[in-house]
Amino acid sequence: MDQGRDEVRVARPGDRRPGPGTEGMDRQEAFATEGMWSGFVRTEPGAVSGWHHHGDHESVIYVVTGSLRMEFGPGGSRTVEAGPGDFLHVPKGAVHRESNPSPEPTDIIVTRAGTGQSTFNVDGPAPD
Template sequence: MTDHWHAPLRHVKGSELSGDTRQTSGMTRLEAISGKTVGSSKVWMGQTHVAPATSSGDHHHGETETAIYVVSGHPVFVFAEGEREVRLETSPGDYVFVPPFVPHREENPGAEEAVVVIARSSQEGVVVNLPSLWAPVD
């Protein structure tokens, strides 16, 4: 029987984040909290870095819900609403919610790296890379 009252807290230092997780072209995902790193069973958490003037590949996160917090830069989150392309332009301090299975991409039109913190309702960094769904808008 597990003693839930005395389980240890786990500390993952920023310098210990792992790139050993599923990746998408045009961005770098770093894993902090996961089943693999700390034994979590219901949450995955990490960071994504998008270089200046870069666009990620199209992807979705399967059945997981994804919450995003913008740390730095001004990333743009692009998705389709019917036939229309929607662009969410963000700033540091903003949050974005990505529902399950929604294809999207991240763009960084700015001159500085964009960094976001991501939390998912899974113990794994679920990423399904897709063929290009639509051409990036300049």
């Protein structure tokens, strides 16, 4: 038996490490393996993240508290909003940015599946 591979692990809040940085977001890594990344992200009220994408990773986001607005698409022209209990799916390579339009912090849980670097900060939205 491969103890590392077959062992169930728990990541408590104090166990989380700083995750890949994007302006306006506090990413905390809970787990990272060769094909998966999972963690907690907090966005403060009124904060807007920098534009970024996740390369070969697709992401699933669960909103725990607050409100999440995500801009994406050509020129950042598309927007979705999600609140507590909602899930979002972000495809591989989709350039986007998140913001928190609510008066309280937004807490989300993110899990990404893919390989290689998981976050790429870019200068702006996808071209028109």
